[in-house]
Amino acid sequence: MGRAPCCDKANVKKGPWSPEEDSKLKEYIEKNGTGGNWISLPQKAGLRRCGKSCRLRWLNYLRPNIKHGEFSDEEDRIICTLYANIGSRWSIIAAQLPGRTDNDIKNYWNTKLKKKLMSFLPQSHTTLLPYQNPTPYYNQFSQPNTSFTTNLEPISLPFYHNQESLLSGVSTSTSNVTVTSMQYHHHHHPMRESLAMFGSEGSCCSSSEGSFGKQEEIMGFQNLMQNSNMINLSHGSDVNQWETETEKVNLCFSQNQKQIPSSLGYDLEYIKQLISSDNGYLSIDENKTEEKSMYYYY
DNA sequence: AACCCCCGCAACCGCGCCGTT
DNA sequence: CAACGGCGCGGTTGCGGGGGT
Structure with missing residues (x-):
């Protein structure tokens, strides 16, 4: 008895987003907002995507003021401090780093920062x-x-x-x-x-x-x-x-x-x-x- | 040049919480 | 008060690119 799927998996595209899909989603949200309902959004925007996928794409990549690229020392320090105190609460940590997403920080931590720090650990x-x-x-x-x-x-x-x-x-x-x-x-x-x-x-x-x-x-x-x-x-x-x-x-x-x-x-x-x-x-x-x-x- | 391996990142997935009915 | 639908979060996966052999 599992939870009902959030969308029709068979009719939904998965995998990397194409530039066309990106612009469709961006255009729609900039014009209409999310409407508070991600599930119905893809249909309205003419996308064959799961609502969750749209939400993720928007939040992690398409929304304005997203910062990509190298993390600064100051950002490193904030991430380390917060991780030491609250653990892997990436959304909270992300809230302290303008322009960074929780996914970004999570990936950065798992792939780089953790190793960097552990190399200091006797x-x-x-x-x-x-x-x-x-x-x-x-x-x-x-x-x-x-x-x-x-x-x-x-x-x-x-x-x-x-x-x-x-x-x-x-x-x-x-x-x-x-x-x-x-x-x-x-x-x-x-x-x-x-x-x-x-x-x-x-x-x-x-x-x-x-x-x-x-x-x-x-x-x-x-x-x-x-x-x-x-x-x-x-x-x-x-x-x-x-x-x-x-x-x-x-x-x-x-x-x-x-x-x-x-x-x-x-x-x-x-x-x-x-x-x-x-x-x-x-x-x-x-x-x-x-x-x-x-x-x-x- | 071809193959393999590793790494980084984008995206997916499952679950828990919350609001609504 | 229970059931349901939607949202958000954290963990995991898998693909693509780059470096090494």
């Missing part, structure tokens, strides 16, 4: 990563949360799907920008899941048959970021800022009528040790209570 950073049973310590009723600061220009993460699912707030503190986001629980959340891995004994992994899966990659990447000078993920040591963060997170939770799990189960000391080691990037203030630390990451 072997030890991939082998010492504690990969243990990724038992989720959050439960389905908890709203995962991540909070981080960067030295980037202020950015505002877009509300995602709906406000109950994702709350985001941006506040500035001196030269730093603090971002608090809550993401709906179905989506992968690298920080949450990375931390969830730390906690328990156990050896089996149900999520990936490979020896170095997605989460390890992100963890390794976060380690790399911490140990390089590419970005500074340090949290401000300002207590007021911390309080603001906590309030913000609490606000998010109260707005959602959600409960923070009473016992998250991971070894906080270990995490602290890990994160605050080396040159102190992504450091956690020793004065912060365990409870606050939990709020901070969840």
Whole structure:
């Protein structure tokens, strides 16, 4: 019992777009807009294409102000910073890079940037990563949360799907920008899941048959970021800022009528040790209570 | 010159969410 | 409140071009 196909696959052209198809689509949308209905658009525009295909072609290639070509160092830095914090949420990352599409960034990351970065990653950073049973310590009723600061220009993460699912707030503190986001629980959340891995004994992994899966990659990447000078993920040591963060997170939770799990189960000391080691990037203030630390990451 | 392999990118696909009925 | 249709997202695929042998 699969989902019904979105279009008549038999009568729909697939594969690369011809210049004629491009101009038909462009002309139609420039004249009429998308009409809020991609499914019926191809027929109206005289195209034998699936609506989804038209949408993709328009968004990734035909719409105005699309930037193609080399990514700048600044763009690299933004991509790396955001990937380290939110993972492969390409649409959100793309929203911070005017003219770039999520597809572009995804391809760029997978083919070039990741390799570039991993070439900086010492072997030890991939082998010492504690990969243990990724038992989720959050439960389905908890709203995962991540909070981080960067030295980037202020950015505002877009509300995602709906406000109950994702709350985001941006506040500035001196030269730093603090971002608090809550993401709906179905989506992968690298920080949450990375931390969830730390906690328990156990050896089996149900999520990936490979020896170095997605989460390890992100963890390794976060380690790399911490140990390089590419970005500074340090949290401000300002207590007021911390309080603001906590309030913000609490606000998010109260707005959602959600409960923070009473016992998250991971070894906080270990995490602290890990994160605050080396040159102190992504450091956690020793004065912060365990409870606050939990709020901070969840 | 011919073949093979690798890489990059455009496009496809499946799934989850949301709004509407 | 459930069913349905449409949209958007992230992962994956496959084609074409370029470099190496």
